[in-house]
Amino acid sequence: MREFLRYFMGIAVTNNPMVRDALSGQGVEFYDTDFLGVLIAVRDKIHQNHRLLTHPLSGSVKPGETPYKTVLVSAEKSGFDEKALSIIEESIQTCLKFTESCVKRDLSAKILKDFQLIDYSLVFSDR
Numbered sequence: 001m002r003e004f005l006r007y008f009m010g011i012a013v014t015n016n017p018m019v020r021d022a023l024s025g026q027g028v029e030f031y032d033t034d035f036l037g038v039l040i041a042v043r044d045k046i047h048q049n050h051r052l053l054t055h056p057l058s059g060s061v062k063p064g065e066t067p068y069k070t071v072l073v074s075a076e077k078s079g080f081d082e083k084a085l086s087i088i089e090e091s092i093q094t095c096l097k098f099t100e101s102c103v104k105r106d107l108s109a110k111i112l113k114d115f116q117l118i119d120y121s122l123v124f125s126d127r
Contacts, residue, residue, distance in 0.1 A: 012051050012123065013042050018116040019045035019123065027075065036095050038069040043088045051079035052084035056091035059122040064098035067112070068119040 012019055012028045013076070015038050020030040030066060031041050039056055053072035107115070 003014060010072045010075050011045070011050070012070050012072055013038060013045060014068075014119075016068040016070050016116050016119045018113075018120045019070045022120065022124070034067060035063045035069045036092065036099065037093055038071065039088060039092045043085070043092065045073045046081060046084045046088055050074050051078055052083055052087060054123060055093060056088055059118070061115075061122075062098050063095040064116045066119065067107070067117050069095055069115045070119050070123045072123060088124060 010027060011032070012023055014028060015021060015031050015081075016036070020028050024028050029041065031037055033041070042052070042056060051074040053074060054070075056069070057073050063069075
């Protein structure tokens, strides 16, 4: 994983402090927002011609279950990608569907750290 971080040339769009800290401000855009806010920030990146590098709904943790999300996009702009826009728009709709039916709950610091680690692992463990 450390090798991946050394050569990572994209942008991690995230609300996860663990990802922000691991990348030390290099190649990361941190947003103080919820899961949906991260997806909207990714949609903005796609509209700016960045490529989608990871699926916005990767892993088996549903949007209403975790507060954290990290999505990787290209650092360089390479033309508008209609398929990426379709993927992010569908992901936003899925997120809305799951979060509408969720009851907001207060999570302990330990549980929040666990969710940060899950998100971090989904993005960086197999790279």
